Amino acid sequence: MNTDSKTYQAYAKAHAKRSPMARDIVRAFWVGGLICVIGELLKLLYSSLTIPEDLIKILIPVTLIFIAGLLTGIGVFDNIAKYAGAGTLVPITGFANSMIATAMDTKSEGMIMGVGAKMFIVAGPVIVYGTVASLIYGVILWIAERV
Amino acid sequence: MKKIMTFANAPIITVGASVVGKKEHEGPLGSTFDIHDDTCEFGMSTWEGSETEMQRMALQTALAKAKLTADDIDCVFAGDLMNQCTGASYGMKSFASRYFGLYGACSTFAEGLILSSMAVSCGFSALSAVVTSSHFCSAERQFRFPIEYGCQRTPTSQWTVTGSGAVIIGSNGDGPRIVDALPGRITDKGITDVNNMGAAMAPAAIDTLNLYFTESNTSPRDYDLILTGDLGREGHSVLREFMRSDGYDIENNSNDCGMMIFSASAQDVHSGGSGCGCCATVFSSYILPRLVKKELNNILLIATGALMSPDRLKQGDSIPGIAHLVHIVS
Numbered sequence: 001m002n003t004d005s006k007t008y009q010a011y012a013k014a015h016a017k018r019s020p021m022a023r024d025i026v027r028a029f030w031v032g033g034l035i036c037v038i039g040e041l042l043k044l045l046y047s048s049l050t051i052p053e054d055l056i057k058i059l060i061p062v063t064l065i066f067i068a069g070l071l072t073g074i075g076v077f078d079n080i081a082k083y084a085g086a087g088t089l090v091p092i093t094g095f096a097n098s099m100i101a102t103a104m105d106t107k108s109e110g111m112i113m114g115v116g117a118k119m120f121i122v123a124g125p126v127i128v129y130g131t132v133a134s135l136i137y138g139v140i141l142w143i144a145e146r147v
Numbered sequence: 148m149k150k151i152m153t154f155a156n157a158p159i160i161t162v163g164a165s166v167v168g169k170k171e172h173e174g175p176l177g178s179t180f181d182i183h184d185d186t187c188e189f190g191m192s193t194w195e196g197s198e199t200e201m202q203r204m205a206l207q208t209a210l211a212k213a214k215l216t217a218d219d220i221d222c223v224f225a226g227d228l229m230n231q232c233t234g235a236s237y238g239m240k241s242f243a244s245r246y247f248g249l250y251g252a253c254s255t256f257a258e259g260l261i262l263s264s265m266a267v268s269c270g271f272s273a274l275s276a277v278v279t280s281s282h283f284c285s286a287e288r289q290f291r292f293p294i295e296y297g298c299q300r301t302p303t304s305q306w307t308v309t310g311s312g313a314v315i316i317g318s319n320g321d322g323p324r325i326v327d328a329l330p331g332r333i334t335d336k337g338i339t340d341v342n343n344m345g346a347a348m349a350p351a352a353i354d355t356l357n358l359y360f361t362e363s364n365t366s367p368r369d370y371d372l373i374l375t376g377d378l379g380r381e382g383h384s385v386l387r388e389f390m391r392s393d394g395y396d397i398e399n400n401s402n403d404c405g406m407m408i409f410s411a412s413a414q415d416v417h418s419g420g421s422g423c424g425c426c427a428t429v430f431s432s433y434i435l436p437r438l439v440k441k442e443l444n445n446i447l448l449i450a451t452g453a454l455m456s457p458d459r460l461k462q463g464d465s466i467p468g469i470a471h472l473v474h475i476v477s
Contacts, residue, residue, distance in 0.1 A: 001334075001354050001357065003389075005337040009336065012346035012385065015346070015381070015385060016343055017303060018302070019299070077295065078295050078298075081297020082297065082299060088297055089298070097297050100295070101296040102293045104294070104295055105294055106293075
């Protein structure tokens with residue numbers, strides 16, 4: 001094979017069948033949108049139960065995380081995600097799934113070195129950089145308030 | 148010096164056996180496999196344990212078919228995709244044979260065939276066994292994401308076969324013979340896409356096949372079947388294109404185990420099957436019987452491997468490929 005690496009890489013990239021982008025975007029949009037609608041419905045539900053607004057803001061993500069966790073546990077979530085792609089990945093459901101799926105997977109290696117140590121292997125970057133981003137935001141806010 | 152190894156006393160593939168999971172059993176070759184388990188657990192509580200059990204069952208079945216015991220086998224050449232090759236080392240624990248643990252990614256089956264042929268042909272072993280396996284769940288855990296993690300796969304990605312294949316190679320008896328072989332060399336064209344293993348492995352297959360045709364002074368027409376291991380639809384299409392431009396037309400008599408084991412239309416496997424259980428099960432249960440029945444008489448088996456490490460990829464390295472070729476006549 002006389003083709004040099006650069007030419008081959010370009011060839012392989014061009015040769016590879018692309019993901020059906022338009023279809024994926026439509027699916028992600030409606031499923032992701034539906035999750036947001038469920039969030040809104042939960043807000044209405046909790047409001048009707050006269051729960052204070054601060055608590056509702058916490059209860060909505062907690063409920064969504066619980067549902068995503070449950071669906072992951074019974075082996076349904078990955079099938080929905082295969083269809084929806086970013087539609088389930090981007091909302092908090094994707095975060096919940098990445099934690100629960102990892103915990104389920106690493107259970108065989110024990111609760112300490114398995115679940116405990118490896119649970120954050122997928123979601124870790126989100127937690128680390130989410131925390132760092134909120135810290136930077138806090139500093140900016142602190143300065144802005146004093147200027 | 149010639150790179151093709153011609154075996155003076157061509158070793159004989161006396162028997163083959165295979166164990167597969169649910170998806171493989173539901174595939175087009177489903178009925179040809181010896182054992183299947185729809186839970187893919189094989190009675191074990193971990194996926195790693197299940198893969199180990201598949202290897203044990205595959206060799207046990209092959210021994211039973213050949214009416215042999217483990218004591219009759221001098222050497223076992225076994226491998227899988229897991230770290231430290233535990234599928235093989237734990238799977239072969241209950242057999243007393245001398246053990247060689249191999250890692251050649253998905254090319255391991257052909258690597259085992261070549262090494263066992265060398266041992267048998269040179270008289271170091273009267274009977275050898277080759278066993279390889281892969282398990283979808285242990286491979287996902289090792290190389291990709293947790294099993295229940297929700298994500299989409301790209302069209303070029305492949306589905307790791309849950310299965311184990313075993314063959315017994317002997318110096319005497321009836322059966323197809325391994326007349327010569329061409330071990331592959333590491334070929335790396337800089338592919339870094341873990342979801343396009345076919346493109347990462349194809350250059351190795353092209354390299355090995357070209358050298359084989361040149362050195363043996365043969366052409367694709369001389370063979371009934373040119374069978375690659377697990378290039379999948381993507382990699383096999385790359386292989387055909389490059390072979391054609393090199394002057395070798397393999398359009399009509401080539402196929403790929405990764406394309407054969409699953410149905411492209413009915414099973415959601417994208418580019419096809421992969422893993423060192425892919426080539427091992429398809430060969431042991433589908434190709435070998437056809438060689439015995441003389442429906443196939445002269446074939447080239449080229450098992451390809453993507454020698455991929457998730458850590459090295461994260462460090463910015465590419466995926467080296469390898470392709471080992473075995474020439475088998477009935």
